[in-house]
Amino acid sequence: MYSQRLRQLRKAHKLTMEQLGEKIGIAKSSYGGYEAESKKPPLDKLIILAKLYDVSVDYILGLTDDPDPKVERKNLNRKTLYPWDGYKLTPEMLDPIRKILKLVTANNN
Template sequence: MTTEFNRIITLLRKERGITQKQAAADLGVSQALLSHYEKGIRECGLDFVVRVAEYYDVSCDYLLGRSPDRNGLTLRVEDIPSPDAARDSIYRGSTLPTMNKKLISNSLNILYDKLGASQNSDLISEVSGYLSVAVYKMFRLLYSSNAKNASSLFSVSNGRWNGYSSAAMDTAEANVAAILAGEEVGSSAPMKDTSCFAMTSQSLEQDYRLYSGSLMMLIKNSEKRIDKQK
């Protein structure tokens, strides 16, 4: 049985606000046995997996960690909503979150268009990894600030996640630098020509009329923050 199973059934129970004793009774097992399942001490049979899936109204694939979607769906590009189309794109009570989201989102449009022009899958993967872990870190800090939130949402332990995620970002950044320097990092051919990244402020404005202003503002705001470290 996948090690994700014990983490996910613990998360589902805690998010539902059900005691281990109640969940065990509802699932037809002893509390001691359910405790062993949640801790990963013992493995359950497939019949129990099906019972748990029905009990929490999720798919078996989700329970086994084979799908991040509770219904077990495979996430496709066309299934991912555009940030601009999201109904929660305007935030309550303040324009600041909306403005910053637009600055970042519009800048990412330029970044990924340039990455696509490189046709280097390793470069795209490493940049995406860096950005994904950065979002993960900020989300986990927010999530973990409330003691009522179930820590079992995450598989990396509280003692390791911050240092490990920073190390993952450093590794991704180093790999990006190596790829751009022409070194072979993954399966893609070494990148010997970076002419696809030739740009000026004028060319950015011409090529990305809708987004270049956001990128320039993001650069300005970032460098203000960086200069404060002097």
């Protein structure tokens, strides 16, 4: 999935593989490997690409279809469900867990 997104983003920004490689500090052939999915981009390069294109890393990886990186930050302020071991936890459900963690960490200092 990431190969299609990277190709789409590169073309939308009218960049060649060589130009993009120069922008992120890798060889054209290395970047070509990302688009061919014969190489996986390391996290530091994914972050650079996300910033360059003003999208989230999740969008590049195909974890979301919304390219706006700011949407994810906004959603953190809502009643987001946090998955844990198959359960969906609301912020209210996490409050007691946070209190326990504060007690545990306070006792270890």
